[in-house]
Amino acid sequence: MAVRSIRVFGDPVLTSVSAPIEEIDDGVRALVADLIDTVKLPGRAGVAAPQIGVGLRAFSYNVDGEIGYILNPVLVEVSGEPEAIGEGCLSVPGLWHDTVRYPYARVVGIDLDGNELVLEGEGLMAQALQHETDHLDGKLYLSRLEPAERRVAMREVRESDWF
Template sequence: MPDRSIRVFGDPVLRQICEPVVEFDEAARRLAEDLIETSLPAGRAAVAAPQIGVPLQAFGYDVDGRRGAVFNPVVVETGGELRDIDEGCLSVPELWFPTPRWEYARVTGLDATGEPVDIDGEGVFAQMLQHETDHLKGIVYVQTLPRERRREAMRSIRTAPWFLAGSQN
């Protein structure tokens, strides 16, 4: 398994809008493997490239018996109801907040060889698709929370032992 540390809220790489992947070479295949392997340990579902310090549009996942990586993903469809779902993030360790997410989501993108992929799902899988594509736009889920919940989340983050001192979040 790759030794990839997870960047935490306050790290500037998490606020960057990621660049699209344009070359699907050995480096892209290694990145896909790293992202998938980093998502495998218990308690994890997916990892976006910026969470391991790589500002590229890619994420790996291991959710509901499905495993893979998507490059240059775009959410092309959401559906069902917008519901508050308890959500956490490896970049906001040990904190969970009810987050508005659509019950269904569909993403298109490319695999590590540059071939088109089209994945969709409901429930936790849909939540993951929305969460990971947000990361690639420089958005950590706590930034999407309604105002009062976001204030509560920021208070919790600022007092968390892992929080990066001096961040401007």
């Protein structure tokens, strides 16, 4: 349908908990189409609905050539030894900081037909699943940074040309 603009740090939709999708209607189908179109751009591993201004529990992903979406995802499992891994966010453009993430993650949700959908993976997929479900819970990756690293990141935000 359309590539949507990304909301940036400071927009209240990014720090609000997203509502579950109660009914799959034309609006939800259009949202999914927009999420897919928006995540297809180069350099994007995931886009959550709040990042395009919609406070509903949905996100799209684009990892290793696989593009998809999930509605009402719940992070049901993480495993392995958490490790600091370089991470950025479209809603905090230009910043890149080590964020502690688990090497494996699994989410469960539904597709547009209401059927159960399970997404799981390691590496970038695990990182994307954790990152995008955080968005749906009103959290940006900056909140997961160690205090000293967070101070550096917040200074970078204040000094950015987009803030």
